[in-house]
Amino acid sequence: MLRIVDTRTGHLVEIPSVSRHLLSICVHLPASDAGIGIVDLRVLLVGDVLARAAELHGLQARTFLATPDLPQAQVEALERVMSAHGIHPPTTVGAHHPNGTLCAAADVHIHAYGTEAQDAVGGVRVDVGQVGPASGESGLADGTHPLSAPEGTDPLAVRMLMLAHPYRAPIVLADAVLEDARRTLANWRQLVADWAQEPSRPVPADVLRHAHAVLADDLDVPAVLDTLVDVTTRADVPAGAKFETFAFLDRVLGLDLAREVGHQHSAAT
16 A cells, blocks of 8 residues: 655545556646756656555556657657656656646646646645755756756766655755765665675565555655665675665666676676
């Protein structure tokens, strides 16, 4: 069972609302003359992680993407942004329609905070917190400008930075925070590659229960990241179990944590 807060009521709501195994998610991108912004990326990311969490809980997830009527160049740019940041392609992409036809039957509607929505459309409304740069810093663009990051930045470090915050909370981007996410991601990938060389062991039962519980309770991804931090230092968890834990939870996180697996062997030969 998954539960998420409906922005309109402030209450946790079970999704899907009826006894079925399909969760339908509609991600809404607002119209903007500036192209794909960092807030748009966060909205897409929340939809992606919700779908991944649903699948981890045994549900089938179907994602629709409702966009402005974009020119082809912006459509291609949107596809590149999603691919670079590990966001699974939606089942259907279509332009916003006055009667909400594309997403009328969706269980969950995901919007950027403060955007207008049609009251007649059913389902749970989820508002994603705003994103803005720290004062005087110029790393990632603000929410109203095209997405950009310092040259050479791993886009999945941006993904990790966003996942470290509750989806409803605003994010203030700072160069130091992005660098910290980049270092942590690189360190975890190296640890996973090292652990992969040890005999496989099952994910600890307590870790599995906790991860399922926090994801089911308002999509608490920061708690999943905290769990991984804890696992790295647990002496009672063997290396093979640490590898399986990181690989399993990466199904939701989408951080490509196994990227370096096998590279040591290739270098040695």
